[in-house]
Amino acid sequence: MPQFTTPAELEAYRREVLSGRDSAKPCITLCSGSACHATGSNKVAAAIALEIEKQGVAAEVDFRRTGCHGFCEQGPIVVIYPQGVCYLKVQPEDIEEIITKSIKEQQVVERLIYADPNTGERTPLEEEIPFYKNQQRLILGSNLKIDPKNLDDYIAVGGFQALVKVLFEMTSEQVVDEVKSAKLRGRGGAGFPSGVKWDFARQAPGAQKYVVVNCDEGDPGAYMDRSVMEGNPFAVLEGLMIGAYAIGASEGYVYVRQEYPLAVENLAVALKKAAESGLLGTDILGSGFDFTVKVHRGAGAFICGEETSLLNSLEGKPGEPNARPPFPATKGLWGKPTNINNVETWANIPLIINKGAAAFSSIGTEGSKGTKIFSLVGKVNNTGLVEVPMGATLRDIIFKIGGGVPGGKKFKAVQTGGPSGGCLPESLLDTKVDFDELTKAGAMMGSGGMIVMDEDTCLVDIARYFLKFLSDESCGKCTPCREGIRQMLKILTNMTEGRGKEGDIELLQALAEATLGSSMCALGKTAPNPVLSTLTHFRDEYAAHIHNRKCPALSCKELIAYYIEPEKCKGCGACFRICPAAAIEGEKKQVHVVTQHKCTKCGGCLEACPAAFDAVRVLSGEPVPEPVAAEA
Amino acid sequence: MDIGIIDEIIDKHGGESGALIQILLDIQGAVNWLPKEALARVSEKLSVPMSRIQHITTFYKTFSLTPKGRHEIHVCLGTACHVRGAQDILATVEEVTGVKPGETDPDLNFSVETVSCLGCCALGPVMVVDGEYHGNVKPAETAKVLSQLKLTETAEALEKLKQSETAEVLNLCACQ
Numbered sequence: 001m002p003q004f005t006t007p008a009e010l011e012a013y014r015r016e017v018l019s020g021r022d023s024a025k026p027c028i029t030l031c032s033g034s035a036c037h038a039t040g041s042n043k044v045a046a047a048i049a050l051e052i053e054k055q056g057v058a059a060e061v062d063f064r065r066t067g068c069h070g071f072c073e074q075g076p077i078v079v080i081y082p083q084g085v086c087y088l089k090v091q092p093e094d095i096e097e098i099i100t101k102s103i104k105e106q107q108v109v110e111r112l113i114y115a116d117p118n119t120g121e122r123t124p125l126e127e128e129i130p131f132y133k134n135q136q137r138l139i140l141g142s143n144l145k146i147d148p149k150n151l152d153d154y155i156a157v158g159g160f161q162a163l164v165k166v167l168f169e170m171t172s173e174q175v176v177d178e179v180k181s182a183k184l185r186g187r188g189g190a191g192f193p194s195g196v197k198w199d200f201a202r203q204a205p206g207a208q209k210y211v212v213v214n215c216d217e218g219d220p221g222a223y224m225d226r227s228v229m230e231g232n233p234f235a236v237l238e239g240l241m242i243g244a245y246a247i248g249a250s251e252g253y254v255y256v257r258q259e260y261p262l263a264v265e266n267l268a269v270a271l272k273k274a275a276e277s278g279l280l281g282t283d284i285l286g287s288g289f290d291f292t293v294k295v296h297r298g299a300g301a302f303i304c305g306e307e308t309s310l311l312n313s314l315e316g317k318p319g320e321p322n323a324r325p326p327f328p329a330t331k332g333l334w335g336k337p338t339n340i341n342n343v344e345t346w347a348n349i350p351l352i353i354n355k356g357a358a359a360f361s362s363i364g365t366e367g368s369k370g371t372k373i374f375s376l377v378g379k380v381n382n383t384g385l386v387e388v389p390m391g392a393t394l395r396d397i398i399f400k401i402g403g404g405v406p407g408g409k410k411f412k413a414v415q416t417g418g419p420s421g422g423c424l425p426e427s428l429l430d431t432k433v434d435f436d437e438l439t440k441a442g443a444m445m446g447s448g449g450m451i452v453m454d455e456d457t458c459l460v461d462i463a464r465y466f467l468k469f470l471s472d473e474s475c476g477k478c479t480p481c482r483e484g485i486r487q488m489l490k491i492l493t494n495m496t497e498g499r500g501k502e503g504d505i506e507l508l509q510a511l512a513e514a515t516l517g518s519s520m521c522a523l524g525k526t527a528p529n530p531v532l533s534t535l536t537h538f539r540d541e542y543a544a545h546i547h548n549r550k551c552p553a554l555s556c557k558e559l560i561a562y563y564i565e566p567e568k569c570k571g572c573g574a575c576f577r578i579c580p581a582a583a584i585e586g587e588k589k590q591v592h593v594v595t596q597h598k599c600t601k602c603g604g605c606l607e608a609c610p611a612a613f614d615a616v617r618v619l620s621g622e623p624v625p626e627p628v629a630a631e632a
Numbered sequence: 633m634d635i636g637i638i639d640e641i642i643d644k645h646g647g648e649s650g651a652l653i654q655i656l657l658d659i660q661g662a663v664n665w666l667p668k669e670a671l672a673r674v675s676e677k678l679s680v681p682m683s684r685i686q687h688i689t690t691f692y693k694t695f696s697l698t699p700k701g702r703h704e705i706h707v708c709l710g711t712a713c714h715v716r717g718a719q720d721i722l723a724t725v726e727e728v729t730g731v732k733p734g735e736t737d738p739d740l741n742f743s744v745e746t747v748s749c750l751g752c753c754a755l756g757p758v759m760v761v762d763g764e765y766h767g768n769v770k771p772a773e774t775a776k777v778l779s780q781l782k783l784t785e786t787a788e789a790l791e792k793l794k795q796s797e798t799a800e801v802l803n804l805c806a807c808q
Contacts, residue, residue: 038765072754
């Protein structure tokens with residue numbers, strides 16, 4: 001492990017690392033983020049190592065396991081540099097061919113490269129795949145180039161240059177001013193100007209101050225922070241150190257969910273290596289700046305993403321929020337001034353220092369600068385992480401990058417901002433992603449979850465889903481949040497189960513407004529958003545559930561029935577065989593009938609019925625016709 | 633349970649009361665749940681009242697005050713998984729194992745848990761069985777994976793039963 005006691009030593013080491021690397025030498029990179037882990041990245045890695053040895057190409061090729069590439073549905077992803085040929089859904093048995101063809105013969109393995117789901121057109125190069133081509137990956141881009149456990153890799157891409165600049169060329173005030181003029185807004189959800197927040201903590205009196213990384217990414221359907229923490233922990237650390245210098249803190253904490261074991265592991269390795277090489281500890285690089293970092297794993301509580309709850313949890317207490325003010329900037333961890341930012345916010349800091357505030361703020365809209373990472377998931381063709389400049393439209397993200405809705409289904413809504421956000425209909429797809437524009441449209445930026453829904457998704461059920469989540473996660477400290485959410489959930493559950501009644505919509509609206517106006521922390525204040533936004537844009541659906549006992553999306557189990565059309569059924573028995581509840585009756589070549597009281601509505605028969613017959617129908621809001629015994 | 637493990641964990645964190653949650657997480661990781669003796673030891677060594685420990689262990693979802701089954705099944709109910717049919721997966725899991733979310737069967741074979749998001753949204757719906765991820769699962773596939781597991785369990789249980797029966801018969805013979 002190298003030892004750095006001066007900036008010159010670090011710079012010399014960087015040159016040494018770079019001179020030892022030949023940019024023309026082929027390098028096989030393998031995505032090793034959590035999603036690729038789940039699809040077998042470890043086995044692929046073993047196969048690559050084995051095959052390199054077997055074919056005796058160890059001297060001609062480098063192999064690197066990197067962080068998340070973002071195109072998660074297509075994992076495990078292998079990219080061969082310097083050309084950037086990208087192979088998707090790679091399995092261990094593909095490795096031999098990849099090395100033989102791609103490395104030895106300089107050819108492309110056609111069957112593993114990206115094929116457009118609509119046109120079938122194949123694209124070999126990563127940067128030309130539509131999913132990547134339309135992004136601007138300032139933060140995620142480094143994930144492709146570095147092994148998150150390798151300090152040399154981070155140093156090679158210019159790592160810690162921003163720290164050196166700050167420690168030796170800038171005063172703490174200048175650093176804060178730079179972040180202020182970059183107009184960076186917190187990426188965790190609320191979008192508060194980071195520079196202003198830093199300044200509060202910097203000016204707060206006290207010798208002992210703290211900086212904290214919030215990696216308690218609890219929003220269901222969002223995983224940007226996990227990917228940055230897993231893929232580039234050094235960048236988050238560098239940002240944190242710059243923040244610590246700016247506000248005058250010598251201790252930092254990283255609060256990370258224990259549901260993200262790989263993030264915890266990679267972070268721990270990064271911290272250890274930084275400490276061993278003198279980049280953490282006392283008198284860092286001879287600047288007189290001391291800094292240490294501790295990792296704190298969260299134990300599973302959504303509320304801990306709220307900053308005062310997180311700080312309570314850091315102190316070893318239950319993660320319940322405190323009323324603000326006092327804000328953490330003046331009275332935070334152990335009562336001392338504390339600055340807490342989200343992972344993505346911290347990862348933006350080195351970028352701002354290196355490129356300058358002007359360059360950073362040239363990207364984006366008037367009120368929102370830089371790029372934002374979204375997790376584009378749900379009913380969309382290309383799911384994964386996308387990073388776009390602020391100001392991109394929802395339509396561009398979902399259709400240009402995401403490739404639209406799969407299976408020829410119709411787009412219905414997009415949910416942004418997690419449980420605190422809202423659902424936007426097609427008519428608002430030209431909304432720009434910008435903190436203020438999204439709020440104006442009735443949703444919010446939130447931390448960056450973007451869940452696409454198609455015609456099969458019931459929006460009343462989505463509202464119920466979020467309220468269920470929030471009622472589980474509400475800490476119960478204040479009454480409006482605890483009771484308001486519970487009562488709204490009761491009404492919504494009744495609606496989805498066919499017990500909705502006249503006046504429910506108005507009652508929901510009143511409860512939502514009361515909860516919004518009187519809860520103590522952001523969880524309660526934003527909890528009604530899923531209800532309010534769906535009420536605004538999809539009121540018809542609520543009405544159908546109440547008045548017609550009908551779920552227009554054919555999704556609410558209590559309101560639908562599966563029915564086999566006698567005139568279409570050929571008696572093939574496909575549904576009969578798959579039904580797990582033995583609810584389908586019928587002999588071979590005879591019309592099959594669903595016994596309604598036995599049916600668990602799993603939908604297996606609908607999937608099993610051959611497309612040529614198309615005999616299974618889902619009914620809602622209408623009676624199921626009496627079975628007619630007829631020959632098929 | 634070996635109380636030595638608990639002491640080791642507490643010592644690793646320097647016996648700081650601020651590290652209470654971290655200590656409990658490590659204990660849970662090591663013995664899979666939080667036995668009463670372990671909590672009593674933590675309370676004593678950190679000088680933290682048992683009431684506060686109880687507050688913490690019931691506030692945070694990760695902690696379990698009852699033993700977990702040999703096989704742990706986690707079904708992700710994050711939004712992305714929800715819109716792709718996670719409820720059907722959970723229903724299948726409940727049906728095949730006979731265990732409800734948050735519970736364990738009396739034989740300690742299966743524990744079923746729901747998770748709000750595993751961060752593998754692109755693979756939804758996701759089910760994790762004993763740490764192994766199953767992405768894009770359908771109810772039929774879920775049933776197959778779990779039934780296989782159940783068969784293995786039953787075979788093992790039968791094997792054990794057989795052995796104990798043999799032992800009993802042998803004992804009986806010895807007595808006579």
